[in-house]
Amino acid sequence: MQATIMKRFSVFAAIVVAGSTCCVPPRGAVAGTVVSPNAYENTEGRGESNPAWPLSAKAQSIFHRSEFTNMPTGGAMLTSMNLRPNGGGFTDGELGFERYVLAFGVTSVDPEDMSTVFEVNLLSASPTTVVYDDQWLVEIVNPDPPGRDTRPFDFRAELETPFFYNPEDGNLFVEWFFERPLITGEVRQFDLDYRSAAQTTIWAGNPADAAGCCGGFSVVTEFTFAAPGDFDGNDVLDANDIDRLSAAIREMSEEAVYDVNRDGNIDPLDHGSWVKDLKNTWFGDANLDGEFNSSDFVQVFQAGHYETGQAAVWSEGDWNGDGIFSSVDFVKAFLAGGYEQGQRDAINAVPEPTSMTITAISLFFLSIFTRRAQEL
Numbered sequence: 001m002q003a004t005i006m007k008r009f010s011v012f013a014a015i016v017v018a019g020s021t022c023c024v025p026p027r028g029a030v031a032g033t034v035v036s037p038n039a040y041e042n043t044e045g046r047g048e049s050n051p052a053w054p055l056s057a058k059a060q061s062i063f064h065r066s067e068f069t070n071m072p073t074g075g076a077m078l079t080s081m082n083l084r085p086n087g088g089g090f091t092d093g094e095l096g097f098e099r100y101v102l103a104f105g106v107t108s109v110d111p112e113d114m115s116t117v118f119e120v121n122l123l124s125a126s127p128t129t130v131v132y133d134d135q136w137l138v139e140i141v142n143p144d145p146p147g148r149d150t151r152p153f154d155f156r157a158e159l160e161t162p163f164f165y166n167p168e169d170g171n172l173f174v175e176w177f178f179e180r181p182l183i184t185g186e187v188r189q190f191d192l193d194y195r196s197a198a199q200t201t202i203w204a205g206n207p208a209d210a211a212g213c214c215g216g217f218s219v220v221t222e223f224t225f226a227a228p229g230d231f232d233g234n235d236v237l238d239a240n241d242i243d244r245l246s247a248a249i250r251e252m253s254e255e256a257v258y259d260v261n262r263d264g265n266i267d268p269l270d271h272g273s274w275v276k277d278l279k280n281t282w283f284g285d286a287n288l289d290g291e292f293n294s295s296d297f298v299q300v301f302q303a304g305h306y307e308t309g310q311a312a313v314w315s316e317g318d319w320n321g322d323g324i325f326s327s328v329d330f331v332k333a334f335l336a337g338g339y340e341q342g343q344r345d346a347i348n349a350v351p352e353p354t355s356m357t358i359t360a361i362s363l364f365f366l367s368i369f370t371r372r373a374q375e376l
Helices: 002-018 118-125 240-252 270-278 294-305 325-335 354-376
Strands: 030-036 056-063 076-083 092-105 129-140 155-165 171-185 189-194 199-204 214-218 221-225
Touching: 056 118, 076 129, 092 118, 092 155, 118 171, 118 214, 189 240
Parallel strands: none
Antiparallel strands: 030 221, 056 171, 056 199, 076 155, 076 221, 092 129, 092 171, 129 155, 189 214, 199 214
């Protein structure tokens, strides 16, 4: 049956290509970074952390939403939280903790109004999400040339659970927990600055303490964020991302991260926007190599889910996001007009379905249904 479909498809596809014109320029977005306080993106802060680390410690920070103005409108997935070694006189070495925990949330409290009492701040940010909970160890190499004042953000923590943050929802809240420091060499001090309207951090050398000390300060911090549509934060728009989006649409999710086109709804329009605007490819591009051609049909028919009613994902032929692979997916793909058109960004106009394309689709499926009727 699959071989019969493939033979009939070759004739059908030739008719569709002859009746197609073409498409839109790429509009995909890229990942980026935010440094808080913004003023210290390329400049050393005016302070440094204490070089003597206690056996365990905790801290809380509030980052003002205005620090994140270069994030995409509507928010993005935060994928790492990175600190900078203080610039003065470091040699090579390692810094780490047997256990390092980060929890993120959103709060309406501004940094300058942050309480010194941990529980008060936590209540304002509930619920929080644990985004990192593991051993953490980073090797730092002396910069070239030695003595450089502003160090890279070498203290990197790639979040185990990327966190969706939309500055329109409020300020970013972070709770930290450190346990059993691991230190070699002299790399042990973070780059700090004073408490400000941009960021405030409170700290306690004993996690059992109810309040933080010192009136607060700022930790010069870099956040990385994923490109829109990169829902797993792996820096690639891949099949896992479109499958997550399809599932979110079917489940009527209200998570704003899936509102790809930022129209306030999570619906099939977001599915189309991911394919065309973010991934810059065609419906039917099962292997997501940027083209819709016969290799995609080989892949989906080898998966064997066509018209079986079994669950299917994008790579198996579910191109309309309904969770199965059926004739509806073929119609979706060919009406989009991308078959054998090459890379989408190489095309200059939007493909429009022609009467020839629609006729070809009808003939293709008529041939399949006729074949099935003969086999009964």
